[in-house]
Amino acid sequence: MNIERLIGFTAATLTTVSFVPQVYRSLRSHDTKSISLLMYSVFTAGVALWLLYGLMLHDLPITLANAVTLALALCVLFLKLRHG
Amino acid sequence: MNIERLIGFTAATLTTVSFVPQVYRSLRSHDTKSISLLMYSVFTAGVALWLLYGLMLHDLPITLANAVTLALALCVLFLKLRHG
Numbered sequence: 326m327n328i329e330r331l332i333g334f335t336a337a338t339l340t341t342v343s344f345v346p347q348v349y350r351s352l353r354s355h356d357t358k359s360i361s362l363l364m365y366s367v368f369t370a371g372v373a374l375w376l377l378y379g380l381m382l383h384d385l386p387i388t389l390a391n392a393v394t395l396a397l398a399l400c401v402l403f404l405k406l407r408h409g
Numbered sequence: 410m411n412i413e414r415l416i417g418f419t420a421a422t423l424t425t426v427s428f429v430p431q432v433y434r435s436l437r438s439h440d441t442k443s444i445s446l447l448m449y450s451v452f453t454a455g456v457a458l459w460l461l462y463g464l465m466l467h468d469l470p471i472t473l474a475n476a477v478t479l480a481l482a483l484c485v486l487f488l489k490l491r492h493g
Contacts, residue, residue, distance in 0.1 A: 333462045339455025346447035356443040363430035371423025378417045 337390040344397035351404040365402040372398055421474040428481035435488040449486040456482055
């Protein structure tokens with residue numbers, strides 16, 4: 326694996342898994358007050374388009390990373406809509 | 410511009426600009442209580458690596474989108490560290 330590929334892979338992993346602690350915190354605390362609803366609405370739409378992009382290009386890393394990020398972002402969005 | 414490129418461009422724009430309302434909300438309210446510090450720490454590190462990846466590949470869209478996202482994520486991280 327060359328250095329660019331390693332950096333890209335690490336970058337994708339970090340930006341994807343970063344949403345896990347947010348989901349965990351929001352699930353436990355039921356507090357999403359300071360989270361922006363507009364941010365998660367726009368972000369979720371953007372990640373859905375990234376997933377579509379990955380599927381259209383048959384690019385497995387883009388598809389996989391964005392499928393996981395989409396699931397996590399949808400969790401935060403759902404919790405925000407539920408708890409306000 | 411082909412359809413894949415248009416979708417990729419729209420996806421990058423949405424995921425980047427989505428952080429603007431979060432920065433605005435956190436700046437105005439001084440409230441970042443329900444935002445996960447661990448999320449923004451890991452996310453910021455990941456976006457910094459995406460920026461490095463774009464620079465190494467001389468890929469302007471990846472570089473530009475991640476430079477803007479990094480600046481916005483750093484704002485949220487700074488506000489979280491300040492307001493707790």
